Amino acid sequence: xxxxxxxxxxxxxxxxxxxxxxxxxxxxxxxxxxxxxxxxxxxxxxxxxxxxxxxxxxxxxxxxxxxxxxxxxxxxxxxxxxxxxxxxxxxxxxxxxxxxxxxxxxxxxxxxxxxxxxxxxxxxxxxxxxxxxxxxxxxxxxxxxxxxxxxxxxxxxxxxxxxxxxxxxxxxxxxxxxxxxxxxxxxxxxxxxxxxxxxxxxxxxxxxxxxxx
Numbered sequence: 001x002x003x004x005x006x007x008x009x010x011x012x013x014x015x016x017x018x019x020x021x022x023x024x025x026x027x028x029x030x031x032x033x034x035x036x037x038x039x040x041x042x043x044x045x046x047x048x049x050x051x052x053x054x055x056x057x058x059x060x061x062x063x064x065x066x067x068x069x070x071x072x073x074x075x076x077x078x079x080x081x082x083x084x085x086x087x088x089x090x091x092x093x094x095x096x097x098x099x100x101x102x103x104x105x106x107x108x109x110x111x112x113x114x115x116x117x118x119x120x121x122x123x124x125x126x127x128x129x130x131x132x133x134x135x136x137x138x139x140x141x142x143x144x145x146x147x148x149x150x151x152x153x154x155x156x157x158x159x160x161x162x163x164x165x166x167x168x169x170x171x172x173x174x175x176x177x178x179x180x181x182x183x184x185x186x187x188x189x190x191x192x193x194x195x196x197x198x199x200x201x202x203x204x205x206x207x208x209x210x211x212x213x
Contacts (some may be wrong), residue, residue, distance in 0.1 A: 031088055036083030036200035038097040043192035045074030045104055046185050053180025055175075056103060067108045074104035092144055103134060128171035135163035150213025151195050158188040 049066045051057045079101030085093030110130065115123055142156040162184040169178025198210035 017030055017073070020165070031084070033199060034081040034084035034088075035093060036196040038078045038085070038093070038101075039192045039196035039199070041078040041081065042075045042097075042100055042104075043189045043196060045069045046192065047189035050151070050162075050185030050189060052182070053157055053178060053185055055179045056182075065113060070104040075101050075108065077101070078104065088102050092141075092148070092193045096141060099137065099165040124170045124173055128169075131163050131167035131170060135160055135167055152212070153192065153202070155188065155191045155195060158191060159183055162188050 045066070048064075048069055052060065052063045057063075078097050082094050082097030082099075082101055087203055110127075115127075118126055138156060139161040142153075142160050145152050145156040154164070162181050165177050165181030165184060167173065169176075169181055169182075194210065195212065198208075198212055201209035
């Protein structure tokens, strides 16, 4: 007669093998685009300085208005935009915004603390070479910008020319060259403002509002 005795394993209730529930996935954090901030900071400070460099505002005493802009908006705000571009993995944006933010801060310090200590008849030489160095940096950034849209290409080429003419104007003590650099700076400022507007409008409206090419 067959035994009806069950083994302990057979007597144990069946347990359904279920996989553990997956841990909830945190939604990805959407980072704001810092580009419009960096471009606006650069544009506004460049615009105000270029009013004096171009000769459109001839009272040199009024140029002191540039220094707080250079420190806080063109400098700190643009530098912060560069750090945020680093967070987004944008090498070009990081290099450009951090560098030009540092340019404006160093410019403010140079005008406020260094220029008064230089020989009056030689200060233009120091300023000229300061600008030559920034022309070199901007020239190779212009090469990298050729991979970007048309607006960015125009921006960096015009900025390189601005630095070049301002540098030549100082080194040669040629007012016409300096004024040409000032007008190029005004053009550069408006291009930067345009790109800033185009990007912030696209981020806000969710579609292209102004073409970048």
